[in-house]
Amino acid sequence: MILVAGTDTDDLGDALAALGVDVVRVDGTATRESLVAAGLDDADTLVLTEMDDASAIPVAKEANPDVRVVTYARDTLPEFARGQTDLAIDPALLSADVVADELVGGAGDAA
Structure with a gap:
């Protein structure tokens, strides 16, 4: 499963879903609660499709150390993340x- 957080204006979530990936959209701001939900x-x-949610990166890694974190955004990734x-x-x-092709190819059982 791949979680997509942010507005995803470039439609990466749709491209992943078209490849048969189980895509779950994170509602609202990416917080510990919304990510866990x-x-x-x-x-x-x-x-993450918005760098406004970059603070969710260390939160996600703490909650699930094995999760792969990918940013797909035009803004610069903050140094702390x-x-x-x-x-x-x-x-x-x-x-x-x-x-999407690359993520599915490297996501193991995500597809």
Whole structure:
């Protein structure tokens, strides 16, 4: 399962779902409560599409150390979150379809 937090204006969640991935959208701001409610404990990957939610990265890693954290946003990843982020991608450089293919290929049983 892949959690998608943020507005996802570039439609990465839809591209993942089109590949058969179980995508769960995080309601509202990505907080410990909203991440857990969305299924963080069982998630393979957390995708953040807004850097306003970057504070959720260390929270997610603390709650589920095995979750892969990917940012797919045009804004810069804050310094405090860089060490715990597995992959940071700018949508201006790679389309949602390309990123989805790569995430599914590397997500093991996510598809």
